[in-house]
Amino acid sequence: MAVGPARVLLLTVGDRDSPGTRLRAFAYVPFLESRGHRVELRVPLGSQPNRLRRRRLLRAVELIRDLGAASRSDLVIVYRKTFPDPTARWLRRVARRVVYDFDDAVYLPSPAEPQDPTAVARYRRNFDATVQAADLVVAGNRELAAAVESRPSAILPTGVDLSVFTPISRSRRGSGCVLGWIGTTGNLPQWQRLEAAFRRVVAAEPEVRFKVISDRRPPELDLPVDYERFTIDREAACLEDVDVGLMPLEDTPWNRGKCSYKALQCMALGLPVVVSPVGMNREAVEPGVSGAFAVTEDEWVDELLRLVRDPERRERMGRAARAVVERSYSLQRVGVGMADLVDQLLSRPARR
């Protein structure tokens, strides 16, 4: 029953400043609109931390507001937010069609949060309840999709905006080489784990420098590290002086749910990347072609030195890396993908 444009509601966690929301929920909007749909985007009231009492009140108000909006829409996309069972049931009752979209292991507490069994169980319960409310679940990678058992699921990676991330030819003066890492403070420990490997690299090649782009300056290490504070308008420019991208990742259930965005950004700029072969990194990066895998300290040192010492290798791999992103991980592709899935769901009658 091909009926045309619809009212789509997007419920998100965090606003434009929150990376996931910006790269997924907000990113879908123009593609949905190009199909003629009217999109309403709802950002939680008070994304800034609030005093506890106000916070609970705010959440209750938000909920009522969101459910009201849901009942007036033809389709609701919930990004990342999980609901406890009673709320999830309400959502299912009130909404005509629900798509649940997520790009992190939201069925687990994040590493920064308490990991006691009660918390772990609660996260899983809420995730399961939210999934149950959905007609379709969209996950950022295979590992995340595997967590969805009872509902139809699709995989949409977090895409890179190719118009923003364009390869720049770099002419490196001298023999220096910059190894870059971009991420939030919460993830910085992943980078810090490689301290010993970095030292060895610098010892072998003194011209090497490191660059960290984050929301907070990293602690002082005995290493040549440049820091730049992350801002959205420089999200691509901040990597301009970087030669190799790094994405070290410990193999944990939470990290397996990551969507390789750090690596993909660098690849989109035409940079080769060295990554831990964890989760989606194994799919996004082809070792020897667009980048390299490294697990042990020795491997990190070897792979980094190979790239540091061989500008031609960097160039070649960088081009291959860019091609991969163009082919499979562009925002364009992902946006159209979500629009297609939404259209498919819309072409069937609603539950109510």
Next chain:
Amino acid sequence: MAAAMAHRGPDDEGFHDDEAVSLGFRRLAVIDLETGQQPIVLPDGRASIVLNGEIYNYRELRAELEAKGHRFRSRGDVEVVLRLFAEDGIACLERLNGMFALALWDARGRVLHLARDRFGIKPLYWCREGGAVAFASELGALLAGGFPARPELDRAELRHYLALGFASPGGALLAGVRSVPPGQVLSLAADSGERLVPYWRPPEPGARSPEDAPERLAATLAEAVERQLVADVPVGVFLSGGVDSSTVSVLASRAVSGPLRTFSVGFVGPGAVSELGAARLVADRLGSDHHELVMDPRTVAADLEQILDGLDTPLADCTAIPTWYMSRLARDTVTVALSGEGADEVFGGYERQRFDVAFDLLGAPGRRLVPLAVRLLGRTPSPRLRERARMAPSLGRQLHWGRIFTAGGIDALAASPIADEAAMLAPYADLAVRWQALARTDPVNGRLTADRESFLPGDLLPKVDRMSMAHSLEVRVPFLDNEVADLVLPLPGRLKATLRRDKVLLRQAVAEIVPETTATRRKQAFATPIGPWLRGELREAAADLLAVDAVRRRGLFEPAAVERLLAEHLAGERDHGNALWTLMVLEHWQRRLDDTPPWSRP
């Protein structure tokens, strides 16, 4: 000719010739592995047979014949049919419960009878040319035999194909070739020409509904599944997780000793939605030996040519792709698989059936308001919906729900006029009359009848037959068993589908035997992601098959129109996946036809 069908029967081949007739056969050994060769000829030579398919009630029939003094030389089902024919003539066809396409040569009366099962599960094409008649299970075999001598596209069928994605009943996309309609027998005699006669007519739907219909249905289904499990080779089940295949799986699991083998296929990549979880749920409950295959679109791209070749005739249904992979997966472990096809056409599983009935209820003035109502709900009615809202209740309107290209679309696409839109429905004349009668008394059954006589034999069953036979896998469909059909077809439509619910009776009947989530599960919502594939891994194939030069040389379509379709799709503005696939399948088939050299017969 037989060699061209080796994939249907890799195990053996056989031939029988007399001065008037040549019968050839490629065997897939399923029952009676030692003595089941074909063709089979009666000892006194007065009749012979080739049969593709299975006769599930052969053992009862055989007992009858033995009581009459027949001595069998084989243990299988085909000899039973031959001897039954010797006893009762063509009337014997009505007693066969199975899937079949057969040729019976009455050497004495010098008549060739070609017949198909009631629903068209097995294919049978034939062609008369230059004083000779040829028949075969596949167009490829006919072509290999030089029939027709100069193969070309049938333009009337082309319109039907562009509209609905398949050839008309009784027709074929190859000019000069026809298909024996389901439930009918074509008798060809040298002097008295051809006679096409139904040997079975579907029962009229009635108003009576027995109270214990669900229980009787459950028992009948169980028997049908058990009957169709009979084989001398391993048997498995295609399991998608929907209520149809789950029912077959559960019933089969009860009838076999040891774990049942079940098979599921899914895809990854852009646009692919996995519903493997639903199948896993059932497989876990059954403790079945469950095999899953997850395909990457890159593999689809690599296999595309093989898949398209396997279609044998243009079929636009892109679910042929998962069927091809499912068949290949199953073939690793079994030779026969049961599948849930037919349930939607017998029990009322398609939304479009219910929508069309709803349209009826609105009446003509109401229908005209549908686009407005849609607008009031804040949505924009699609051109297709608006077109349909203007149509009076008719078979044509029901078929419209499944159209790929609208009448206007075909005309815009065509380089020169392609046949006549009105004439397109000519093959359905008889059905259209019955449809109108049912529209007044039992609209739901009217829709089901139409689907059973159009979409089922035109698209669904040929798709399953070709894609499974491409891997030498035999697929059986218990929902189309005679006993099941005899029970369900006469039941009133309201037991089958209501405006709000599909397959009511089936779901009731199986409520006790399948998990609750399965019994209430809605039909699979997500299509094969042909749209995203065409933008991605299949982009090259599309560019090749639909290249401006190629379209111009073919001379059927306006290159600019095809180019626009492709460009819009690649840009992501629209999803023209199905339309583009329809054209790609056609072009590929025509290229293969081009490769067939004009045959010169000695």
